[in-house]
Amino acid sequence: MKNLMPAFARALAFALAVALLSAGCTTLDRTREARLDPAAKWVLLPMANHTETPQAGLRAEAITETLLRNAGVAQLERYPAALNPDSLFDPAERKAQEQAMAWAKGQKARFAVGGSVEEWRYKVGVDGEPAVGLTLSILDLDSGAVVYSASGGKSGWSREALSAVAQKLARELLSGVQLGR
Secondary structure, eight states, X not given: OTTHHHHHHHHHHHHHHHHHHHTTOEXXXXXXXXXXXXXXXXXXXXXXXXXXXXXXXXXXXXXXXXXXXXXXXXXXXXXXXXXXXXXXXXXXXXXXXXXXXXXXXXXXXXXXXXXXXXXXEEOSSSSOOEEEEEEEEEEETTXXXXXXXXXXEEEOXXXXXXXXXXXXXXXXXXXXXXXXX
C-alpha cells in the first residue's frame, strides 16, 4: 500500500496539471499577415450567427469594430441596421450578406470586414467555462480578393466573462493585420 500512494499522487498531480492547462485553450488559423492602409475607407459587414445564442453576431461586430478603431482605422462605417440578418425567426444570412456587400461597394470603401460566429456560450458543467468561436475576413473591395482571414476558438476560465474571452480571441485573430502605409 505504501508503494502505491506515491504513484497515485503523481498520477493525480499529472491529471490535475493537464486539466488546468487545457482550460483556457485557444486554437487559431490564419492566412499570412496583411499590411493594410488604416487611412483607407473601411466598412464593417454583418457577421453571420451560426450559434443558438441570439445576437452573437452583433456582439462580435461591436468587439471587432472597437479593436479596429483602436488599431488606427479612422474611417470605419457600420452597415445599415436594416441589413442585420441576426433574427431568431427568419435567418436570411446569405441574402443579407449579399445586400451588405452591395452596400459596401456603393460606399466607395476600400476594405470590408466580415465574418461569422461559430460558438458563443458558456459550456455546460460544474465550471461553465466561456467558449467562443469566430471567423474574420478582410476583403479588398477594389479587387474582390480576400486579403486576410483568420478563424479560431477560445475557451476561458470558469469566472471569466464570455465577452472578455471573445475580445481576446478577436484581438488574436486581428493580430496578423499590420496597419500601415
